[in-house]
Amino acid sequence: MRLRILLLFTLFCCKSMLFSQISVPNPSKSDFSEAIIILASDSMQGRKANQKGAFMAADYIASKMYAYNLKPFTKIKNYYQIFKIQEHTIKNTSLEFKKGNQETISLSSEKDFQAIPISASINKKEADVVFAGYGLSLPKENYNDYKKLNAKNKIVVVLSGFPSDQDSTSATYKKFKKIFPEKNDLEETKLKTAISKGAIALIVIETHEYFKSPNTTKNEVFHSLENSVTTSIPVFKIHRTTAENLFSKINIPSKSSLTSTSLQKVKINFSIALESKTFPVTNVLGMIPGKDTTKTIIVGAHYDHLGIIKDSIYNGADDNASGTSGMLALAKKWSESKIKPPCNILFASWTAEEMGLLGSEYFVQNFDFNKQKILLAINMDMISRSAPEDKLHRILSIGTQKEDGNLKKMSTEINAKLQKPFTLDLWETNGHSGSDYASFTTKGIPIMTFFSGFHDDYHTPNDKASKVDFDKIEDVLFIVNSSLSKFLENQNN
Template sequence: MRLRILIFFTLFFCKSILFSQTTIPNPTKNDFSETLNILASDSMEGRKPNTRGGNLTASYISSKMHSYKLKEYNNFEYCFQIFEIRQHTVKKTALEIKRKNYRTISLSPEKDFEVTPTENSIQKKQAEVVFASYGLSLPKEDYDDYKNVDIKNKIVVVLKGFPNDKDSTSATYKKFKNIFPEENDLEETKLKTAINKGAIALLIVEKENFKPENKENEVFHSLENSKSEAIPVFRISKKTAESLFSKTDIPLKNNLASTLSQKVKINFSIELKHDMLDAANVLGMIPGKDTTKTIIVGAHYDHLGIKNDSIYHGADDNASGTSGMLALAKNWSESKIKPQYNILFAAWTAEEMGLLGSEYFAQNLNLKNQKILLCINMDMISRSAPEDKAHRILSIGTQKETEYLKKIASESNAKLQNPFTLDLWETNGHSGSDYASFTAKGIPILTFFSGFHEDYHTPRDIASKVDLDKMQDVLFIVNNSLLKFIENQKN
């Protein structure tokens, strides 16, 4: 009798281990490479929302979800969650530099600068200019570019990047890179700081080779999210800045904050046109045993579209995450195993416009009737940063209060034959990708990112440059983390 009981529990235990580790196959290159190539192809035209390419992409993802027999979420027809976006595009803009005893210099939006506007037109304004080094105020790090600098009702000029950002081996670089693992976070922090300190506009001095893309000077908002507190952001090259300002006005060759003399003023104006666009998230679900609880596996499928007759293919950003999400959906569906909870596979749109797709979804969640246990986000999972020579660094972001998710991800990574060097960072206060739409709602997240590269947001981000082996290993961690999370929830 004892022997029978021992055999029974041994078989039960083995079955449990088998379920948690092998019943849902980890995606292989065959599961996602073809999809990635299609998403990043010329025919998808850069996948910008409300364009031919963007609509074609949404239809393609919908067809894949239906072929995997995913269920429509909330009865959205063809898996589409459709919403409206406000588009504000620059019709006409002007930027003039005025220095005492010098002639006024008018900059050209075609050659010298570009502007990210607010949602409202701005008639001609004149304001004094203040230089604030890199435009960062970080009291906890004992670093403040705004110390003794008053920018209220002025235009603040800041340098792109952060101190020592050209030396990836320096302690300063590592310190700031740890604070700002995503470039979008760095820019967002500079903008928010300038707004909070009362600036009326932000002027960012970019690199020497910066070229304005004046055809795409636009800003977007969902109908449910108006960012009326924003200020316009102008961008000029370092070379242009050096020709406009004296070295005493802007010490471009050092990191010291310095106020400009009141001799320098800027005039600017922005005239906008306004349009309404339709956009669609694509959502497919595997119903769980407990239908009141849901885990989201998501990635944004949009990119930048066509600019100046060049297609921005966005193979890494974010055909990689989207094809990875679809590969996971395929394997989970084909396993025929009913998960413990609903698993919602989500392709977000309009991330590049300001996380609008995921934000719309999160704002319309009925959290009283549906509990979201976890949101997994994959954004750029197939390339490596230049300093990652071995292509074995992976960033995984979680909230400070969810240490157990770091442990799950680390244990999953350890199962790889060649584990990654993990950059485990805390997303608190950051908003660089769609995970931020869910952290704002108090929903636990795991966000995966494999590194910024020199082709980021350029037409050179093409399918032939992705690292399929790295992506396969990232998806191994995602899948195993998902399985482990479900197992822990049951226990």
């Protein structure tokens, strides 16, 4: 009798373990290859968020969600979350320098400097000036260009780049390059740092030879959500030669002997007049309702890219038709499994990431956190190529918040199950904002963001579907899918 009871108990336990496991087949190449080819085709015109190509891409994504029997997200119809953004361009701008009683020097916006607009015009302002090295404050690295420097209500002048950025073999270069693999992230960090120090404008002295004069570049634009209040300051870029001519009596420090300092008796005044236009854009959202509809996990990727620039189509196969096709492949597999997950799974295709994470930001701003909780946001951005130094094509970057060590451990264990495991670059997203994950980290939501490396075709017309590594995508999606399953299993237990 005791043996029979023991056997029944064992069978019950095994049955419980069986039902607590969630097993959804991993996507194969046939599940995502077609979507990449279509989204990165010339017919999609580069999928710029506020242009025709993006709406054609949105229709294609919505049609796939319909085919996979996904439900439209709460309070929206036909998968489209439509909203408006504003595009701000500069009509005219001025930048003037003066030291003491000397004559005012006016720079030309056509040949001397390049201005990056913000969301509102600024009438002429004058302020004192401070020089802040590379404009970085990194407590974790024991590096601070603002140490003992008061930048409040002043104009901050900084050098472009970072320490030893001309020597790629140096340990300093490698350290800073790991922190700032992308130039855009470095520039955004400098801007945010200047804002946090109370600066009213930022002037960047471009020290690299590739910096082009303003008359050879297109007008810079700034995008924002309609009616949003943005905390930003104008940025002006000038060449080092121009700066040295201006500050010849102030002795701009060399790259080898940087010293942050106030520029005594120097005044700068500036103005910016903007022209703004409003455009409709759309996120595409489809979901599998869970047993507990008050909790949601997001699997997301941005589908927009750069559009057409000077008659060249920027197809954006890796950035980010790859992530979008991966999201759709996962939606297909989860729908076909007929599994009702413990909570909602929202499959999200964000727009306007290239314009400043606007699609995911709009979603977060309009999400009802009083009625629902987001347990995890998974982000896939560029998962189909490899950096030039990744000769074996087996490096994968997975970003999580510092406090989410369990997610790092989970991804490491899952990666080990691959026949050819990746070399994982596990990094902390705290303080970074390189992709749509940042819209969720600002709300304290755990994230996992997947990225396979920068390559020479990044943000060029050569980012084409013919160069995609389909084997790499398949293995990345194995980790994403297994992580999603494991995370959901933990919700069951």
